[in-house]
Amino acid sequence: MILVAVLLAVLVVPMSISGTGVALPYIGSDLDAGLVPLQWVVNAFNVAFACFTLAWGSVADIIGRVRAFALGATIYAAASLVSVFAGNVILLDAARALAGIGGAAIFACGAALLSTVFEGPARGRAFALFGTVAGVGVSFGPSLSGVLIGSAGWRWVFAVHAIVPALALLAVPTMRRAVRETRVDGARIDVRGSALFVLAMLLLTTGIAQGSQWGWASPGVLGLFAGTIAVLAVFAAVEKRTEHPMLDLGVVADRRFVALCLVPVAGSFGFVTMLTYLPGYLTAAGGWSSGAAGAAMLLLTAPMLVLPLVTAKLVARGVPATRIIRLSVVLLVVGAVGLQLFRPGIDLGLVALPMLITGAGFALAAGLVDGQALALVAPERAGMAAGLLNTLRLGSEAVAVAVYGSLLATVISGRTRDGIAEFADAGDPATVAGTVASGNISGPVGHVAEARRGSLTDLLVHAYDGAFHTVLWVLGGICLVLLVLIVALLRGRKAEQTAAG
Template identity: 30%
Template sequence: MRIWGPLAALCLGTFMLLIDVTIVLAALPSLSGSLGSSLSQLQWVADGYALAVAAALLGAGMLADRHGRRRVYAVGLVVFASASVACALSPDMGWLIAARLVQGVGAAAMFTTTLSLISTLYSGRRLGLAYGVWAAVASSASALGPILGGLLTQALNWRWIFYVNVPVTALALVMTFRCIPRRTPDRDATRRLDVPGVVLCALGAGGCVYALTASHAHGWASAGTLVPLAVALVACAVFVAVQRRSTHPLLDLSLFRRPEFTAAMITIAVGGGAVYGVLPYTSLWLQSVQHLSPIGAGLVVLPHAAAAGLVAVLSGRWMPKPSPRLGATLGLLLAGLGVAAEGFLGPGSGWPALIGGLALSGIGMGLVFQVAAALALGSVPPERAGMAGGAYSTFEQLGYAFGVAVFGTLAVSTMNRSLNDVVPDPENTAQTLSGGGADTLLAATPAGARSAFGHTLHSVFATAHNTLALTAGALAITGAALVLRLTRRRPNPPKSAVAGSPAKPAAAAQVDG
């Protein structure tokens, strides 16, 4: 249990918090029918959680460094489980979105501590194996979310995708107290939570995502889009200025002078945003256009999950000190080629057209998760492990949140253009179709015209999905080129840094309480 017990406790929490990023995807049509929702509301069910995780991660990481990583991880489990119950009991979309935000805060407390706990508990080849197992859980959880969501939605109802969190997080909580050693953290009395930094980070990220989500409903020139975007940009600029002057910053910007650390942030943000940002619209296409059941739509993603998990474990075992030029670049390249291969759907295409691309992107993401996590922790001094873990998790969730928002805007605009001169109101039709309402549109069409109009909807959705997939592929491949260039020359690291795997502190057998 000294080796596997702590890792199992951390991986259980990681699995649940990451599976909740995508578990709602298979339930989106059911949610829309049960509670009534627009595309913007459906986006916020997925994006609100990821955004809350990203906004709270750095603050949670600072609290963990001050009050103990094990303690903050345990508190996160309790908040996550409680918010999951609130999600399951939601009477309307507003309640559900609010509960998802609270759930994201609990997930942030869990997520920001897992990597730093692993880096403290393990060293050498065991550290590489631990990263590999953790990365396998992280990558497969994101892909298995739609499968589990589809199974629970079809067998019971959508509320059970949240109820299922409670027993698993309870088990993780028990294992945390039994298996992870406790140590009283060395508290710096002068170190306080950077409240302005947390608020500015939330305003910057939230404002950008809100503006992107609102743009397809109100237009880019509207006040509803421009005002939050302006607030977000100002908040981001002030955040950078505050962090540069702060004695105890929420995020030490000097870390980005380290090429490997910057490469890790680019790798996880671009990989997660490109691959998993498209996944909600793939799920909507499978269910609303291809009329697969929720579990059927989830099973289509299984090759991605299997490939990602297998590659993450193998790469962790074979590459305990991963090369950014090899692992990160190759991972992003394969992920980009895989998601781009999903961009060749036609009006008559079925789900088998996606399998090859999903498997290839899974291989790429298995490398991305394992290598980026190891690089993020291995490129900074041990005392910065909590901050580095928080930054890694923040960039991962921001990548996903921005991916969903950007691709949602692109999906609506592409459908709108395709429907011009085809329907009287292309804008509203595009909104309905992109939100999974193909059957609603067909039901409102005269019986004699339904067959032809159904073919049109198939073609329009396929065109939009192709645009998203090819754009995501180009983004990931560009990211691979950027990481390759960034790590072309590796300067000698500062003496305080560790070039390979993180150094194990003298008290490595102990973990913060």
């Protein structure tokens, strides 16, 4: 029952991250919302989640994982219920931020609970299911949201997010009886450290969220990034002098733990970016219908349904976990290279294999990384470790998606700089590039005379296709660098023996 409750609550959090964006046009129309507050329906959740995940992990080690998990699920369900009945976008933004705080508790405390309750092969299976459910949530969140919006309206997206964690709360009495809590004796919540870390993450994620609007080299964005570095420096100094810090820097000093934390970062750049932007490429450059693009994405997400449980069985039979983890990142690199086969009008059969390889690279490590990383820390620090791991996971997803979008728009702008001058009525070149990068080619084309639309379409499709492949090489290079770092940090007999167990 504990496992089912944790998995139920965990399912809706990544669905909220990936699926809410589908509802934005309908929310904007219904609530008469402007562009910036509408974007913060998504950004508010992501920022709050990234800010509070580590803090919740530390709190769980002090007040108990069951209490912290229950509190987080309650906050998430209540905030989602407010979202259902929100009458304006400002209230919806506030509710989404509150839901992000609750979602952070669900992820950090849910992982810590599984680490506390299960041992040996059972722990491996539990975390395999954890990874599978989280992957299914992020992969199929957009599809489920689309079905709910089409059949019942956008408010039902948030209604589901309220109902599911409420069901998980029914298991809390059983959790309290069954879970033997391992707490840090005499510890108090590190208010100063928590406040500094939340401030640092708020500056960083706000800078990322606003980068595409203000410009990545604008004083505002650069100031936010500089502030992040300064606050993190103060945070590290404070944590060294705190008796019971929210982040034990000794854990970060463990090279094996750091290596495992870098694996989901590679997944963010190699897989999550494709999950987010590949449908736009298929519809804009490939001319596919949205339905066909959605069906093709099953090749990317299908491995999540199978491979996490397969890897758990392999590890239980003695296959070293580090071997599987290294293979997962290798497949992400190979997948990025293989996806270079994409061209406008290409047959799906020719790109099916690299899509499956990319999905497998993400799925092999899903859940396995969490179980292996938490096994490296003392039981009383499991919450803090889970919080750090999930902070890096979501933070890297936000960074990867933002980097992809920014690079794509920059390269498209460079490729269309000369040709777009012939189509002055299409709009400002920078605006056109941003619009095309979002997957919308028909918008700029619709502004020019009908006789010239074919020529502009060819120019923009060619630019989009070239930019897509350029960014793919960058993403593959990032995954390759992370692979080298992960292999170097995991190297050694001690690391192999620990992870294999």
